Structures are given as C-alpha cells and as structure tokens.
Amino acid sequence: MTDTTPSGTTHAGTTPNPPRRTPHFVSQEPWDPYVADKLTAEQERYYMAGQWKLMWWRFRRHKPAVVSMVFLLLMYFSTFISEFIAPYDLHTRHSRYIFAAPQGVHLFHEGSFLGPFVYGLKMERDPATLQRIYSPDTTKPQKLRFFCLGESYEFWGMIEGRFHFVCPPEDGTLFLLGTDRLGRDMFSRIVYAARISLTIGVIGIALSFALALILGGLAGYYGGWIDSVVQRLTEIIKSFPHLPLWLALSAALPVTWSPLLVYFGITIILALLDWPGLGRAVRSKLLSLREEDYAAAAQMMGAKPARIIGRHLLPGFMSHLIASATLSIPSMILAETALSFLGLGLRPPITSWGVLLNEATDINVVAVNWWLMLPVVPVILVILAYQFMGDGMRDAADPYA
Secondary structure, three states, X not given: OOOEXXXXXXXXXXXXXXXXXXXXXXXXXXXXXXXXXXXXHHHHHHHHOOHHHHHHHHHHOOHHHHHHHHHHHHHHHHHHOHHHHOXXXXXXXXXXXXXXXXXXXXXXXXXXXXXXXXXXXXXXXXXXXXXXXXXXXXXXXXXXXXXXXXXXXXXXXXXXXXXXXXXXXXXXXXXXXXXXXXXXXXXXXXXXXXXXXXXXXXXXXXXXXXHHHHHHHHHHHHOHHHHHHHHHHXXXXXXXXXXXXXXXXXXXXXXXOOHHHHHHHHHHHHHHHHHHHHHHHHHHHHHHHXXXXXXXXXXXXXXXXXXXXXXXXXXXXXXXXXXXXXXXXXXXXXXXXXXXXXXXXXXXOOOOHHHHHHOOOOHHHHHHOHHHHOOHHHHHHHHHHHHHHHXXXXXXXXXXX
C-alpha cells in the first residue's frame, strides 16, 4: 500500500524523471584525426628544427656571446690581412723616434675640418736626464692616406705588395700606439703579433681535442685495462703544477731550433698538458652511452668500434665538447703569453703578444713609456670574448633546457 499526499503525489517507490535526451548531431565537416593537435607555424618550425638549428636560436638570445663571436671573427679575419692593416712592416725601425709617444688622430685644425690627420713630432732633450722628449707640432697637420701604396711587404711571405689600409703622411710618421726601444711602431707589431697569439690557441686546442677524443674514446668504450692506463696517465699529468712543467718543457727546447720549430714545439707542449680535462669528459659520456640500445644494435649488426664511437656515440654530446673546447682556448693563449713574457716561450724574430710584453719587464721603462704595456689590452679583450662566447655555447648546447 502506498501513502499519498493530499496533492496525490507519492513519496515511496517513486522513480526519478528520466534525463533529457541529447539531440543527435552529425558534423558535416571532413574528418581530421589531428584536429586537436594543430600547431601554429612557429610551433611547427620549432618542433621540426634540428639540434644545431635549435642551438643557434638559443645562442642568438645570448647577446654578450653574439657580440663576442663577432669580435673574435673580426680579430681572426685581421690575422689573414695583417700586412694590409699595419702601416709599417714588423721590423721597420725609426732611429729618430725611439720611445716616441702615441700620435693622436684629429679631424679639426684651428676650427676647420681637415679629415683624419696627425700632428708631427718635435724632439727635445731633457737636460737633466738626456732623455728624448717628443711633443706634437701643432703648426703642421699631416693628413693620413687611406687605401694607399706604402711600405713594401711580402703577403704571408709569398706575394710582394705595397697596398695598405692606412699609410703615414707624406714625409711624416704614424705611430698610433707609440714606438719601442728600437723605434718600431707598436700598433703594427701588435697587429702582426695577433697572428701568432691567436693561432697558437686554435692549433693547440685542435691537437688537445684530437687527443681527448682518441684516448678518452678508447677508455670509455673498451674499459678494462685500457681505461686504467688512460686514467692513470691523466692523473699523473693533472698532478703536476702546470706552470713549472711549462717552464721546464719550454726550457728543454733546443736553442738551435728555428722560430717555426719553436712555435710548433710550444703548441705541442700546451696541447699535451691540456687534453686530460676533455679526455675525462669524453670517457664519462661514452661509459654511459655505450650501454644504450642503439649502440648495442649497431654492434650486433657488425659495425666496427671506430664507427660506433664516431658515428653513433660522439655526435650525441659533441656540442658539449665544442663548448668545453672553446672555454679552453683562453688558457692556451694565456699560457703562451706567460711563457713568452718570462722569456721561455717564443723568441724573436717571431712576435707574439707575450714577446711584446717581455720588452716591458723593466718597471723604470714602463713608468715613463706606459704605451709599452698596451699589448695586454688585446689579450684581455680576447680572453673576455672567449669566456662570454663559451658561456653562450654552453647554454646553447642544451637547447631543450
């Protein structure tokens, strides 16, 4: 029996109202299985890009690294045309202008625009010390010549030439950074020295990089006694303090060697002492990557170890190695500069920034002729540029971070 209310509605045993039926709908649009995963043009460009393109996009966002890269490219480009940039030859002497102060470049003379020019130098003797004192002769402005014929030179020691970017005025001088104790133009010598100091870092790191890939690759892929031998070798090299070892090995170079042999000898010494850091990085990466499925598949298909390492394993972390190698180049340049500054590295007639600084070891001379310390400026700028660029490359090496 069911209770009823006065209104006639039931309380017990009642069923709820049935839900409203959704009207049937059939879309007339063509079926697209990827409609939910549509990508914008920018997203598709990002997801379809390769690793190196992603690295370049990330590197471009690091503004100091980009500026540093442009600066270094200009510096290295200048090493190819040093003869064209320098107004004088590397060994040209001006006996009348020993320890001459830098000549400033001016545009206006007595309120009139003349274009780039310098004032001639007047020489006087200090009656107390008998030293030469040079002062500008403001009555005789001397206009500079651009893209002109000047001193003859041998381009890379092979081609005779006389064409220069800038030449001294007719019957005048152009000492932008002063002269040294033999009257040689410091600006020209710094330009020529860049060719040696910059290339020794690149060649040295190339040799070090090759040693690290070979020895680190063998130790990481094969393991066992090969790994033990390579590890002990790296520990022995790392245990020696580098500066005394550099000094000892540099002093052991025969004095009868030609400047070119000394150059390559210093480069090899720096490379032999720098590879353990990169070698350990290669070893640690290969120890983990050699167990991956794609490496095992390549091995079962009959690929040789050299192909597995070079084709399948190394490309996976080559970007990190390049960034690490870039950060190692400044240490090479500083090492050569330090050795040459101490007189145990490169020796004249080869000229590097360290050789130029070696002439500024007398504090009494530097106190009077401060421009002899100017070769330290490009060293500082190049080292900072490499550091900024290396930081940018290290961040770009992991574009998905």
